[in-house]
Amino acid sequence: MLDLDSEVPIYQQIRDRVVEAIAEGALAPGAGLPSTRQMAVDLAINFHTVNKAYDLLRREGIIRINRKSGAVVRPDVKRPSDELRAGADWEARMRTLLAELDVRGIPKEEVKGHVAAVLDAFPGREDEHP
Amino acid sequence: MLDLDSEVPIYQQIRDRVVEAIAEGALAPGAGLPSTRQMAVDLAINFHTVNKAYDLLRREGIIRINRKSGAVVRPDVKRPSDELRAGADWEARMRTLLAELDVRGIPKEEVKGHVAAVLDAFPGREDEHP
Amino acid sequence: MLDLDSEVPIYQQIRDRVVEAIAEGALAPGAGLPSTRQMAVDLAINFHTVNKAYDLLRREGIIRINRKSGAVVRPDVKRPSDELRAGADWEARMRTLLAELDVRGIPKEEVKGHVAAVLDAFPGREDEHP
Amino acid sequence: MLDLDSEVPIYQQIRDRVVEAIAEGALAPGAGLPSTRQMAVDLAINFHTVNKAYDLLRREGIIRINRKSGAVVRPDVKRPSDELRAGADWEARMRTLLAELDVRGIPKEEVKGHVAAVLDAFPGREDEHP
DNA sequence: GTGGTCTAGACCACA
DNA sequence: GTGGTCTAGACCACT
Structure with a gap:
C-alpha cells in the first residue's frame, strides 16, 4: 500500500x-x-x-x-463546511492536474468519465440532494 | 503568479x-x-x-x-502519445484529489461541474471529435 | 577513475x-x-x-x-523492460561508433572479438538462456 | 538527416x-x-x-x-594505422555502451548480431583478410 | 544523516 | 546571446 x-x-x-x-x-x-x-x-x-x-x-x-x-x-466530516473548504485551493490544484492531462493528450471525455465514476463510487450522504 | x-x-x-x-x-x-x-x-x-x-x-x-x-x-504536444500517457498514474492522483474534496464536503456535482468547465475552456485539438 | x-x-x-x-x-x-x-x-x-x-x-x-x-x-534492473529499451536509439549510436572504427582501420574481426569478450565477461542474467 | x-x-x-x-x-x-x-x-x-x-x-x-x-x-583512411588508432580510446567507449545495453536488458546475442550485421555491411578492403 | 532546493558566480560550448 | 556545467554555501524536508 x-x-x-x-x-x-x-x-x-x-x-x-x-x-x-x-x-x-x-x-x-x-x-x-x-x-x-x-x-x-x-x-x-x-x-x-x-x-x-x-x-x-x-x-x-x-x-x-x-x-x-x-x-x-471528525463526525462532521463530509458535510459542507466553510472551515473544511478553506485552505484547500482545490480549484487551482484541479486546474493544474486537468491542464497536464489535456497537454498529455488524454481525451476530455475520458477524464470526465473517470471523475464521475470515482465520485459516484463514494457512498455519499443522505443530504446530498436535499 | x-x-x-x-x-x-x-x-x-x-x-x-x-x-x-x-x-x-x-x-x-x-x-x-x-x-x-x-x-x-x-x-x-x-x-x-x-x-x-x-x-x-x-x-x-x-x-x-x-x-x-x-x-x-513541442509542435506535436497535445497529440496523444503512449510515451506521454505512460508516465501517468494520473488516475491515482485524480482519485486522491477527489477523495479529499469529498471528505471536505464539496458536493459531487460542484466538482463535476468545475471539471467540465475547466476542460471545456481548453481549446482542444482538432482531432478530439473525429 | x-x-x-x-x-x-x-x-x-x-x-x-x-x-x-x-x-x-x-x-x-x-x-x-x-x-x-x-x-x-x-x-x-x-x-x-x-x-x-x-x-x-x-x-x-x-x-x-x-x-x-x-x-x-533497482532490484529489477537488467530485466528486459520496454520502457528501458525504449529510450534506445542504441542501434544508431552503435552504428556511428562502428563506422568510426572501420574508418580508423580497425579490423572488423578485432572489433567483433572485443565486443564478444566484453559481453561475455558480464555475469549476465539467469534468464538469459531460458 | x-x-x-x-x-x-x-x-x-x-x-x-x-x-x-x-x-x-x-x-x-x-x-x-x-x-x-x-x-x-x-x-x-x-x-x-x-x-x-x-x-x-x-x-x-x-x-x-x-x-x-x-x-x-584521406586516401589512406580505412587502412590500419597507428596514427588513426591513437586517441580513439575506442575500447573504453565501446565498453561503456555495451554495459548500458546489458543493464537495459538487451540480450547479448542480439547485440553481437547487430554489430556483425553492421560491420559486414561495410564494403571492407581487399587486404582485410591477407 | 540523508537527499532536495535555492541562490550565486564563473566559465565554457554552441550557433 | 543561448543553454550547459561546475563549484559553493545555506536552509529545509524527511526518516
Missing part, C-alpha cells in the same frame, strides 16, 4: 490513504484510527512518521486527536 | 504554469518560451531554477530546447 | 562508471551506492555534481533513491 | 554522418566533400558549423583540407 521509494513523502501517502478510506466509507465519520504505534508496526515504518501524518490530518480538520481515545475521524 | 513561500518548489510551479498556458492555448505548440535568464529576471529568481523547470519540461517531452532559439513548445 | 579535464561532463562519467559496475556485477541489483556527499568527498568534487549523476540514473530507471537509505540499484 | 533539436551538437552530427558515409563506401577514400558553404546551404545551417565539423574531421586525421581543392577524404 505504501511505496517507500516514492518521491512523495511517506507521511503524505499515509494521509492520502486515510482520506481515501474516509471517502470510500471504509472509515466512517466518528470511527477510530489505529494507534500510531500500531500502524507503524503494521507498515514497518517509524512511528514518528505516522505521527506526522496524523498531525497533518488534524491540522486539515479531518481527524481529532484525543489523549485517551486516540485519533478519530 | 509564483508563490515563493509555497511548499511546492518554484521550479515545479513554473512547470505547472507553462503546462496550464499550453492547455489554455496561450502558448501554442511551436511557440517560444522566454530565455532562462530572461524569465529569471522577470520572476526575480535565480536562472538555475528556471533552468531546472525547463529541463523537467524537456524530459517530460513537452518542450524542446534548441541551442540557438531557446525553448519552444 | 574520473577525468576532470575530459570533455564529457563529470556527472556523465559517474553515471557511466555506475552502469559499468552494474554490468560487471560489481554492483549487484539491490546494492547500495555511497551517499552523494560521501562520493563527492571521495572523488574530490562538489556534491551537486554527484547529485546530478544520481538523478540521471534515477530518471533512467537504473537506481532508486530512498530518503533514508540513500541510493540503491 | 540532421536533428537541430538534438542534444548532440550539430557539428558532431555532421562529423558522424561523414564518417558513416565513408564506412558505407558512399564516400570513397580520396573523394572530395562538398564545400562548407555548399553544405551549409544544403543543410540550412550556419557555415561556421560546417567549418567546425570539417576541422574536427581534419584533427581526427580522417580528411585533408586543401586551400584550393577543398576537403577530401
Whole structure:
C-alpha cells in the first residue's frame, strides 16, 4: 500500500490513504484510527512518521486527536463546511492536474468519465440532494 | 503568479504554469518560451531554477530546447502519445484529489461541474471529435 | 577513475562508471551506492555534481533513491523492460561508433572479438538462456 | 538527416554522418566533400558549423583540407594505422555502451548480431583478410 | 544523516 | 546571446 521509494513523502501517502478510506466509507465519520504505534508496526515504518501524518490530518480538520481515545475521524466530516473548504485551493490544484492531462493528450471525455465514476463510487450522504 | 513561500518548489510551479498556458492555448505548440535568464529576471529568481523547470519540461517531452532559439513548445504536444500517457498514474492522483474534496464536503456535482468547465475552456485539438 | 579535464561532463562519467559496475556485477541489483556527499568527498568534487549523476540514473530507471537509505540499484534492473529499451536509439549510436572504427582501420574481426569478450565477461542474467 | 533539436551538437552530427558515409563506401577514400558553404546551404545551417565539423574531421586525421581543392577524404583512411588508432580510446567507449545495453536488458546475442550485421555491411578492403 | 532546493558566480560550448 | 556545467554555501524536508 505504501511505496517507500516514492518521491512523495511517506507521511503524505499515509494521509492520502486515510482520506481515501474516509471517502470510500471504509472509515466512517466518528470511527477510530489505529494507534500510531500500531500502524507503524503494521507498515514497518517509524512511528514518528505516522505521527506526522496524523498531525497533518488534524491540522486539515479531518481527524481529532484525543489523549485517551486516540485519533478519530471528525463526525462532521463530509458535510459542507466553510472551515473544511478553506485552505484547500482545490480549484487551482484541479486546474493544474486537468491542464497536464489535456497537454498529455488524454481525451476530455475520458477524464470526465473517470471523475464521475470515482465520485459516484463514494457512498455519499443522505443530504446530498436535499 | 509564483508563490515563493509555497511548499511546492518554484521550479515545479513554473512547470505547472507553462503546462496550464499550453492547455489554455496561450502558448501554442511551436511557440517560444522566454530565455532562462530572461524569465529569471522577470520572476526575480535565480536562472538555475528556471533552468531546472525547463529541463523537467524537456524530459517530460513537452518542450524542446534548441541551442540557438531557446525553448519552444513541442509542435506535436497535445497529440496523444503512449510515451506521454505512460508516465501517468494520473488516475491515482485524480482519485486522491477527489477523495479529499469529498471528505471536505464539496458536493459531487460542484466538482463535476468545475471539471467540465475547466476542460471545456481548453481549446482542444482538432482531432478530439473525429 | 574520473577525468576532470575530459570533455564529457563529470556527472556523465559517474553515471557511466555506475552502469559499468552494474554490468560487471560489481554492483549487484539491490546494492547500495555511497551517499552523494560521501562520493563527492571521495572523488574530490562538489556534491551537486554527484547529485546530478544520481538523478540521471534515477530518471533512467537504473537506481532508486530512498530518503533514508540513500541510493540503491533497482532490484529489477537488467530485466528486459520496454520502457528501458525504449529510450534506445542504441542501434544508431552503435552504428556511428562502428563506422568510426572501420574508418580508423580497425579490423572488423578485432572489433567483433572485443565486443564478444566484453559481453561475455558480464555475469549476465539467469534468464538469459531460458 | 540532421536533428537541430538534438542534444548532440550539430557539428558532431555532421562529423558522424561523414564518417558513416565513408564506412558505407558512399564516400570513397580520396573523394572530395562538398564545400562548407555548399553544405551549409544544403543543410540550412550556419557555415561556421560546417567549418567546425570539417576541422574536427581534419584533427581526427580522417580528411585533408586543401586551400584550393577543398576537403577530401584521406586516401589512406580505412587502412590500419597507428596514427588513426591513437586517441580513439575506442575500447573504453565501446565498453561503456555495451554495459548500458546489458543493464537495459538487451540480450547479448542480439547485440553481437547487430554489430556483425553492421560491420559486414561495410564494403571492407581487399587486404582485410591477407 | 540523508537527499532536495535555492541562490550565486564563473566559465565554457554552441550557433 | 543561448543553454550547459561546475563549484559553493545555506536552509529545509524527511526518516
